Amino acid sequence: MDFLLIVLLFAVVNRGLLLLYYSRSYLAPCLGLDPEYYFSSAVEIAKGYLLGDYGLYAGGPFYPYFLGAAVSLFGKKLLFLRIVQATVGVATNLMVARLGYKLFDKRTGLVAGIAYAFCGPLLFNELGFENEFLISFFMSAALLIVVSRRAHTPLLFLSGVLLGLASITRPNQLLACILFLLGLYLLEKDFKAFIRKAAVMAFGIVLMIAPITIRNYFLFHEIIPVSISGGYVFYIGNNPSSAYAYKSPDFGDSSFEGEFQSAWSEANRRTGKILSPGQASSYWLRQGLHYVVSYPGKVLGHYRDRIRAFVNDYELPDNYNYYFYRKNIPILQFLFISFGLLLPASVIGLFLLNRREHILLLIQPATSFITVLILSYNARYRVTAYQSFIILGAAGVVYLFDLVRRKKAKKALLYAVCMSLAAVISFQRSPHVYDDYHSLLMAGKCLRDENPSLSMQRYGEAISLRPADTPAYYDLAEFLVKRGELSSARAILKAMDDQPNALLKLAELEHAAGNDVSAVDYLKKALAIRPNYFPAYAALGGIYKDRHRLDEAIENYRTAVALNPISVEARLNLSALYREAGLREEAKRELLEILRIQPSHPEAARLMNSL
Numbered sequence: 001m002d003f004l005l006i007v008l009l010f011a012v013v014n015r016g017l018l019l020l021y022y023s024r025s026y027l028a029p030c031l032g033l034d035p036e037y038y039f040s041s042a043v044e045i046a047k048g049y050l051l052g053d054y055g056l057y058a059g060g061p062f063y064p065y066f067l068g069a070a071v072s073l074f075g076k077k078l079l080f081l082r083i084v085q086a087t088v089g090v091a092t093n094l095m096v097a098r099l100g101y102k103l104f105d106k107r108t109g110l111v112a113g114i115a116y117a118f119c120g121p122l123l124f125n126e127l128g129f130e131n132e133f134l135i136s137f138f139m140s141a142a143l144l145i146v147v148s149r150r151a152h153t154p155l156l157f158l159s160g161v162l163l164g165l166a167s168i169t170r171p172n173q174l175l176a177c178i179l180f181l182l183g184l185y186l187l188e189k190d191f192k193a194f195i196r197k198a199a200v201m202a203f204g205i206v207l208m209i210a211p212i213t214i215r216n217y218f219l220f221h222e223i224i225p226v227s228i229s230g231g232y233v234f235y236i237g238n239n240p241s242s243a244y245a246y247k248s249p250d251f252g253d254s255s256f257e258g259e260f261q262s263a264w265s266e267a268n269r270r271t272g273k274i275l276s277p278g279q280a281s282s283y284w285l286r287q288g289l290h291y292v293v294s295y296p297g298k299v300l301g302h303y304r305d306r307i308r309a310f311v312n313d314y315e316l317p318d319n320y321n322y323y324f325y326r327k328n329i330p331i332l333q334f335l336f337i338s339f340g341l342l343l344p345a346s347v348i349g350l351f352l353l354n355r356r357e358h359i360l361l362l363i364q365p366a367t368s369f370i371t372v373l374i375l376s377y378n379a380r381y382r383v384t385a386y387q388s389f390i391i392l393g394a395a396g397v398v399y400l401f402d403l404v405r406r407k408k409a410k411k412a413l414l415y416a417v418c419m420s421l422a423a424v425i426s427f428q429r430s431p432h433v434y435d436d437y438h439s440l441l442m443a444g445k446c447l448r449d450e451n452p453s454l455s456m457q458r459y460g461e462a463i464s465l466r467p468a469d470t471p472a473y474y475d476l477a478e479f480l481v482k483r484g485e486l487s488s489a490r491a492i493l494k495a496m497d498d499q500p501n502a503l504l505k506l507a508e509l510e511h512a513a514g515n516d517v518s519a520v521d522y523l524k525k526a527l528a529i530r531p532n533y534f535p536a537y538a539a540l541g542g543i544y545k546d547r548h549r550l551d552e553a554i555e556n557y558r559t560a561v562a563l564n565p566i567s568v569e570a571r572l573n574l575s576a577l578y579r580e581a582g583l584r585e586e587a588k589r590e591l592l593e594i595l596r597i598q599p600s601h602p603e604a605a606r607l608m609n610s611l
Contacts, residue, residue, distance in 0.1 A: 003097065003101070003106055003109055003110040003113070004094060004097060004098065004109075004113070006110065006113075006114070007093065007094060007097040007109075007110065007113030007114060007116075007117065008090070008093075008094060010113070010114050010117035010118070011089075011090045011093040011094065011113070011116070011117045012090060014117045014118065014123065014335065015086040015089060015090060015117075015123060015126070017331055018086075018123055018124075018127065018329075018331055018332070018335070019079070019082060019083065019086060019127065021329050021330075021331045022082070022127055022329055023078075023079050023082075025328055025329050026328075026443070026447065026451065026454065027325060027328055027329070027443060028078060028079075029078060029446050029447075029450065030442050030443055030445075030446040030447075031129060031442075031446065032128070032130075032318075032319030032320050032442060033319050034129075034130060034319050035128060035129035035130060035319055038063060038064050038067055038129050038130075038131070039067065039129055041064040041067075041068070042064050042065075042067035042068040042070070042071045043068075043071055043076060044068075045064060045065055045067075045068030045069075045071070046068045046069075046071040046072040060131065060167070060168050060169040060170045060171055060226060060227065061168060061212065061226075062131075062134070062165055062168045062169040063131035063134055063169050066134065067081065067129070070084045070085075081129075082126075082127045085126050085127065085129075085133060086123075086126050086127065088126070088133060088134065088137050089122070089123065089126040089133055089137075091137060092116075092133070092136050092137045092140050092387070093113060093116045093117055094113065095137075095140040095141060095144050096112050096113060096116050096140055096387045096390060096391060097109045097110065097112055097113025097116070098144060099112070099140065099143060099144055099147065099387075099391055100112035100113065100391045100394050100395070102144070102147050102148065102357075103147060103355070103357055103358060103361065103391065103395075104352070104391075104394075104395045104398070105398070107398045108391070108394045108395045108398050109394075111394035111397055111398060112390050112391045112393075112394035112395075115337050115342075115390050115393065115394055116337075116386075116387065116390050118334075118335050118336060118337045119335065119337040119338075119342075119386060119390065120322070120326070120332050120333075120335035120336065120337065120338065121315055121322060121338065121339070121379075121383060121386070122136070122383065122386050123335055124320075124322060124325065124332060124335075125380070125383050128319065128320055130319060130380060131169050131170060132170075132380055132383040132384050134165075134166070134169050135166050135169055135170055135173060135384040136383075136384055136386070136387055138162045138163070138165050138166035138169070139162075139163075139166055139173075139176065139363070139364055139384070139387070140387055141159075141162050142159040142160075142162040142163050142166075142180065143360055143361075143363075145158060145159040145162075146159055146180075146183075146184065146187070146357075146360060147357045147360060153200050156197050156200045156201050156204075157200050157201070157203065157204045158204065159201055159204065160200065160201035160202060160203060160204020160205045160207075161204040161205075161207065161208055162204075163176065163177045163180055163201070163204070163205050164177070164204055164205040164206070164207060164208025164209050165208050167205065167208065167209055167226060168208055168209060168212060168226055170384075171225070171226040171227040171230065172367065172371045172381075173367065174225070174226070175367050175370060175371070176363055176364065176367040177205050179363045179366060179367060180201070180360070180363055181198050181201065181202065183359055183360045183363060184197060184198055184201065185198070186356050186359055187356050187357065187360075209225060209226060212225070212226050213225050213226070216228075219596065220276055220277055220278060221276075222276060222277065222278035223278075224277070224278055224281075228260060228277045228278070228281055229259065229260040229263070229281065230281055230285070231280075231281035231282055231283065231284040231285030231286075231288070232259070232260055232263040232280075232281060232284040233375055234284065234285055234288045234289075234374070234375060235249075235263075235284040235285065235287050235288040235291075236248065236249065236375070236376060237288070237302070237374065237375040237376035238288040238289075238291050238292050238299065238302075238374075239287065239288060239291050240291065240295075242291075242302065242376065243302070243305075243376070244302050244305035244306045244309055244376065244377050245309065245316055245376055245377045245378065245432065246318070246376045246377075246378055247376070260277075260280075261564055261566055261567070262534075262564075263280065263284060264277065264280040264564070264565065264566060265532065265534060265563045265564045265565070266532070267279075267280040267283045267284065268280070268562065268563065268565065269532050269563065270283075271283065274562070274565055277566075303373055305377075305431070306372050306373055306376070306377045307373070308428075308431075309372075309377040309430070310368075310369060310372050310377065310382060311343060311425055311426055312339075312340075312425075312426060312427075312428065312430050313338050313339050313340025313341075313343075313426045313427050314379075314429075314430035314433065315338075315339075315379045316377060316378065316379040316430070316432070316434070317379075317434045317438070317439075318378055318379060318380050319380075320439070320442075321434060321436065321438065321439040322379075324436050324439035325439075337390075339382065339386070339389070339426065340423065340426040340427045341393075342386070342389040342390060342393045343389065343393075343422050343423075343425075343426045344393075344418075344419035344420070344422040344423040344426065345392070345393030345394070345396040345397050345400075345419065346389045346392040346393045346396060346422075347396065347418050347419060347422045348395075348396030348397075348399060348400055348415050348418065348419065349391070349392030349393055349394075349395040349396035349399075350392060351415075352395050352396070352399055361388045361391060361392060362388065363388075364384055364385040364387065364388045365385040365388050365389065367384070367385070368381050368382050368384055368385035369385075396415075396419075399415075400412060400415055400416070400419075403415070435465055435466075436461075436462075436465065437462050437465045437466050437469065437472070438471075440458045440459070440461050440462035440465070440472075441458075441459070441462050441471060441472055441475055443455075443458040444456075444458035444459040444462065444472075444475060444476075444479070445475060445479075448479055448482065452479075452483070455479065456476075456479075459472055459475065459476045459479070463476070470496050470499055470502070473492050473495070473496060474492075474493075474496065474499070474501060474502060474505070476492060477489040477492040477493050477502070477505065478505070480492070481505075481509065486509060489505075489509070490506065490509060493505055493506045493509075494506065497525070498529065499529075500526040500527075500529050500530045500533050500536065501535075503522045503523065503525055503526035503529075503536075504522070504523070504526055504533075504535055504536060504539060506519075506522045507519040507520075507522040507523045507526075507536075507539055507543075508539070510522065511539075511542075511543055511546075516543050516546075516547065519539075519543055520540065520543060523536045523539055523540050523543075532563055534560055534563040534564045534567070534570075537556045537557070537559045537560040537563065538556070538557065538560040538567070538569075538570050538573075540552075540556040541553045541554075541555075541556035541557035541560060541570075541573060541574075541577075542573070544556060545557075545573065545576075545577060550577060550580060550581050553577050554574065554577050554578070554581065557570055557573055557574040557577060558574065560574075561574055561590075565593075568594050568601065568604075571590045571591075571593060571594050572590075572594065572603065572604065572607075574590050575587045575588075575590035575591050575594075575607065578590065588608070591604045591607055591608045592608070595608065
């Protein structure tokens with residue numbers, strides 16, 4: 001039997017079992033922060049709406065469209081969508097096995113393929129509605145084309161297209177594109193041949209990225225290759241309150257769709273200007289660079305901690321806590337291959353890099369490592385490098401086995417010592433081991449409709465873990481509001497009256513009950529705590545609008561728009577108020593601004609035609 005058939009068997013069976021047990025778990029409908037955004041965006045795309053409510057791509061746009069296509073074909077059933085993604089994972093699994101064979105030998109390919117099929121973090125990522133599995137697919141396919149050494153112009157173009165797709169899936173892969181082209185230079189002895197091949201590959205890359213760059217330029221008259229949030233992401237990892245891992249600034253919004261909005265609004269507030277998206281991103285880049293120059297000791301400390309985290313076996317939680325899922329879906333414990341097992345074997349594999357093609361194996365680890373180093377550590381960034389570590393590790397294991405078989409005891413012992421040292425480093429306890437708090441909140445939220453009693457139980461468990469933390473209380477209050485238990489919800493929210501979001505929720509409850517005086521008092525208290533709190537100004541504008549106090553409503557919506565220029569809802573409301581006040585030109589100006597940042601907005605277009 002061909003070794004790829006064996007790999008295919010493990011790849012399909014392991015994913016099938018994981019899908020089966022995952023779908024039966026109460027966690028199956030639970031989506032984390034980014035996955036929830038991706039899924040809701042995919043549903044809208046399947047309905048025919050274009051992504052980007054504000055004309056912006058805060059991250060790579062390809063994955064939501066990929067998921068949107070799957071929703072169009074299979075509906076919103078999470079199981080079917082996970083099967084689609086697992087199928088992509090099987091293809092990547094086979095390509096990794098093939099790469100091991102091409103770069104080393106058949107045994108390495110077999111070991112790499114089976115190791116991939118038993119790698120828990122990789123298989124879990126495929127099912128979690130995160131985009132890393134696509135990066136692994138695109139980069140493995142591009143690498144396989146190049147190392148075939150028979151890549152003619154069409155195939156080189158295809159490899160460029162794959163690299164370009166990886167870049168519009170996650171913009172940090174632009175670095176991988178550069179490294180890929182440098183690697184191609186090392187493969188070619190003839191400089192003219194390199195230029196020709198590099199040009200063909202670069203054309204494929206540019207062809208995928210250019211439509212987004214052109215779109216951004218059309219909307220904002222700025223050169224923004226893919227994502228608008230690069231400067232702010234750099235600032236998150238390099239500011240006075242930053243840490244080695246992701247930590248949102250005090251003014252920040254941790255939600256995927258709201259993160260750059262809040263950063264843009266804060267940049268406007270600090271500069272006293274209405275900045276363009278590119279100017280806002282540049283502002284945060286400058287702020288981050290200023291911190292790097294001003295506090296080199298702290299920055300080097302972060303770099304040290306990020307390197308330690310990168311080589312540590314621990315999967316730092318982000319959208320999901322992998323270890324929480326392992327406890328609730330026991331088959332994940334059966335998928336035992338982790339980074340801590342791969343790293344020691346990869347150390348031996350590094351000594352075996354004696355062909356020019358081998359250098360290409362280092363592209364993804366380098367891209368992932370540099371991203372982590374200059375931004376912040378995130379275990380998801382490391383996932384995209386797993387396939388390289390798997391191939392290197394497989395080569396190392398096969399070589400060590402050969403040394404033992406050939407009775408090369410001294411050499412085998414030397415490599416075993418190297419592996420042991422790497423294992424000690426990797427399996428050291430992580431300085432920040434997360435508890436289940438945020439996972440319990442996520443479970444409580446996603447179970448509200450399906451299983452209210454279990455939802456309440458999860459909220460209770462979260463509160464018992466961290467009695468002093470407010471997010472669980474706030475989520476619980478929202479749940480009680482939805483159930484109509486308003487007095488209990490008010491009691492919880494009033495206990496958090498130093499939190500602007502709790503005060504905002506109290507104001508919403510009072511306004512719904514007709515108590516607008518109390519609602520306004522709560523909102524003004526929220527603004528006393530956080531003067532640039534956009535939702536409070538928007539809520540005040542809404543209350544005054546309902547009370548037909550046009551001047552006060554307009555004033556508050558103007559402030560809201562100044563704080564958050566990309567809020568389409570605030571601009572629509574402000575335009576409506578202008579029309580009601582007879583200010584047609586001002587109303588038209590707001591609609592034109594909405595259509596500038598979101599040309600396909602149907603309501604703004606309809607209202608514009610009516611003016």
